[in-house]
Amino acid sequence: MEKLTMSEIQKESLKVLLKIDEICEKEGLVYYLAYGTLIGAVRHHGYIPWDDDVDIWMPRKDYEAFKKYFLEHEEELKPFKYCCRENTKNYEYYIPRISNMDFAYHTTKKGKKPFDIGVFVDIYPLDGEGNDRSWESVFNKIISINRNYSMYLSGKSSSQWYKTLGKFPKHVMLKVKKGKDYPQHVNQEVDAVLKQYSKDTDTYIGCPAWTEEFTQYRREWFGKPVKIEFAGHMLNAPEHYHELLTTEYGDYMQLPPEEQRVSTHDYYITRRKK
Template sequence: MIADNNQVELSIEQIHKVTLDIVKRMSNICEKIGVNYYVAYGSLIGAVRHKGFIPWDDDFDVVMLRNDYEKFCDYCIHHQDEMKPYKLLTRKNEENYPYNIARLNNMDYRAVYENVQGYDSGVFIDIYPLDGAGSKAEQVIQRVKKKKSDLFRITLWSIDDHYTKSTYHKWYRSVAKYVVRSYAKIRGSKYFLDKMENFKNLYDIKKSRYIAEMTWDSGLTLYEKKWFEDYIYMDFENLKVKVPVGYDEFLKCHYGDYMKLPPVEERVPHHEYKVYRR
């Protein structure tokens, strides 16, 4: 999607303001229908370390256990008209939507992406489902991690909108990428997104000691299910948000010493999009 050259790009401070309204709307819906969410990833670091956004971060992440995730998505899809300008995007209700996670959008705004198949997006928050991941960590990782990582790489090539050369220095890496990406385009993104989605069925969450983000992203990080058996509230800018009771363990397994600031040169947004008012 191409932006009008006369439009002014939103600043990160403006994106933060709009994002907070989306978080508030999401939280209200969860309260209304009786589901839990947990602030996660960089946004959870922001809550713990900054009491709000990491100043250079340009998105907001939450996770939900699979049953709550599906209940939340179904509610938003069936109440789409009354939720305007907010709109939940999933593969169930948006034909060209290229992710196996949901995004709750404010459609008064328009996000323009650099290299993703076209779909209509606003300012958004990411909502990741967590699925069962068994009870024997080494066996689960051995069975799933590499397969998931390889499939995710091909899935990204299936949803991009133009070819970019491999970042590896060896010429044959770029050739291999070109060939595999061409195959991915022929099969179509739905085929690979469906294969990623199938990972949610590998383990019964009720019988699992671990849970994980099974259907999106590369690699595999296992979380103790008990970390998400309850929540506490934390300050996030002008809101109170839910974080998992095991937030410290969750962050350490992802980031190590998460209270340590990154080098100055790394304090930049990491997402490839720009946002404009419609």
């Protein structure tokens, strides 16, 4: 199987992003370019030249509506698929990936079990993160849930787990009790924490269900989406993207040293046989 080049992945990932944009425009849903994709739009008017990831943020309400729409229109949206813990065996992450299943994803990371997705776009749901740094205690609850599931998937020995995590017996019982529904249980745990502690009126928001580093953004930085050029298309960016990017990256307009301008992916993509 021939691996796709970076430029080929960029081209195909853009198609996934444009499908998401089309659905959001049609359904009146909000999304924003995020992380390196947003840097690419601001600094390069497209992809960062040595990167092919596409990341977007969605406010929780829009994210839930988007998920519902995608799953209800699953057949007509093929080859695009909403990939998540619930429907993709060994998929590790809380956040979903919208994948073009005409392609196949192959992990190269040691200890990772393969999961069946394609060329993808990551969607990061935005949730309230309180009014001060004390919300970090809630964030740590979510980290613990996600780490437990990662360890469960990793196939580590029980002796290692007992040393690092006292909850291993609970996960054994859950595996027996829940069977293949175990991934739904994990997501429900995260959702229950967010439902209890995350408020629409919180001063700060972020994506606590993803990262392992607690970062808070001011809610007003997102605001009403503004259009920004990305690879020849006008797509959505946060209203105050400068403040967001500065908080996350510092001087984001400064290129990294040349030796760091390389892809750090732990996977490759191939085209599926018809």
